[in-house]
Amino acid sequence: MDICIHGAFKNNSNLLGRRREIEELERSVGILRKELEENRKAEKIVFIDNLIAYKDELKGNAIVELLRQFPETLFVFLDHEEAGEPATSAGILAKKLSNVYVQIKGLSAFVTVRGGDGEGGRIDIDENKAALIHGEREIN
Secondary structure: OOOEEOOOOOOOOOOOHHHHHHHHHHHHHHHHHHHHHHHOOOOOOOEEEEOOOOOOOOOHHHHHHHHHOOOOOOOEEOOOEEEOOOOHHHHHHHHHOOOOOEEEEOOOOEEEEEOOOOOOOEEEEOEEEEEEEOOOOOOO
16 A cells, blocks of 8 residues: 655745745645546555645645545545644644544544444553553552
């Protein structure tokens, strides 16, 4: 199975650097679309990291169009959060459209599954540290 990760790194040192960053992001989303359209062996899982970096390219119905255009591809959208919710409008839309939503807090991944029996749960990234963070264990 092929996996593709498209990401961006912030460099706010100067305005020219920021403009180059935006141009690179625009090229990256364009390259992703072209790869998925033209390559019969295109990636089946695509991570878009981070929606804050792609907020201009994925605004409006761009996410819906991407999902409709590539129905056989699993898109994983990563976003920062504010007050327990996605920080961007694209993140909010991605959450609304998702069947599975994962929120990372305190070295634990809290999984929400829509439909069916609604089962989800918690996956600890580090069980001992997560138990301490979530107050389930005390330091001896």
